[in-house]
Amino acid sequence: MKCTECKFCIMQDTGYSNYTVEGTEVDCIINMNPAFPVDKWYNTAKDLDFANICTRFKEGKGIHVDVDREDGSLLNYTDDAELKEIIEKDLMWEALSNK
Secondary structure, eight states: OOGGGBTTEEEEEEESSTTSEEEEEEEETTOOOTTOSEEOTTTTOGGGGGGGTOTTOOBSOOEEEOTTOTTOSGGGGOOOHHHHHHHHHOHHHHHHHTO
16 A cells, blocks of 8 residues: 555645656655655655554545645645545645645
8 A cells, every 4th residue: 555545645846847847746645654745756755654553544645736736725626525624624735735
């Protein structure tokens, strides 16, 4: 298992635009992995293996945000009600949502 397979994973592409993605930063929306944020690096980063011991791991589709933020608010990147509730309650994620 990898953290990127968890519904609480948020991945943010980095680079100049959606055409020049240079990397993907991985974070946990419920702050379970103390090593995050980390670069995904082809899903081989050792810190992604934290999923194997995480007590809150829940298999599912997390949030993947493109460089250009074409969908706008972070809330628009998921249909999952639980994730939307976390984003709306957590000030850090809410701030990211308004970028």
